[in-house]
Amino acid sequence: MQREKAPDFCLPTLDSEETICLKDLYGKAILLTFWVTWCPACQSELPKKDIFSRSLDIHHFAFYSINVTGREMDPKQVKPYMEQHGYQFPVLLDQGRATYDAYQITSVPTSVLIDPKGTIVNRYPETTPFAEVIKDIGRVLS
Template sequence: LLDKYLKAHEGKVIYVDFWATWFSPCRTEIPFAKELHLELEQEAVVFVNFCVKSNHNTWKQLVSEQKVSGINYFLNEDEANVLSNYFQVQAYPTYILIDKKGTIVDYSAPRPSSKDLLKNRILNTIN
């Protein structure tokens, strides 16, 4: 399952967002994430968003209307359980930082709204 979603991004830092459409703190981070993605678009980082425990149609509509940036995946219940266990997700939103070698360096990375802190953490992980 990890290969399916993350293998294509080997050699880049991966910032993973586990989120749900029904939880307002997750939705609140969307504009901050878009801003950060624009600032780091020339860097070796990929933003991967895993939507979990949500309605598929609601997710599609929200991603389209909010122009959610990054690579967006909707996980079915089984996929959500497997990846949530692997990444030790206990709440939403949860942010994970993975280095270029595929090693998880932060199971509780800063939120996009903590832009400067997160940007520095990502850039330090790239370098």
């Protein structure tokens, strides 16, 4: 089966003027989670992702959430939403739906696992148990 190269992106972070580019993360396994504030499934998944993000070995693994600003009712509410819930995971801001569309995402939340060479391992829609995602991460890291 032919695996596809993950589309590169450079996106601004929510909390700073820093920009994160996918190509700078090569060499690590990467999990991206696409989400929006108004989505009930996102709201139930984000606490798990926050705990997960705090337990990572950042030398071998990178986790970034990507807020799909083009699907937000008001993108200015993302920062207050993060603060209200005390989430500490890094948030990148999609440029409208550019990255969401480049990754062929059709619903939120969706996570994408990328291997250290920049190849997409799998896409996980909201119905995927997070334990399955963690199992795949373990395979990529071993």
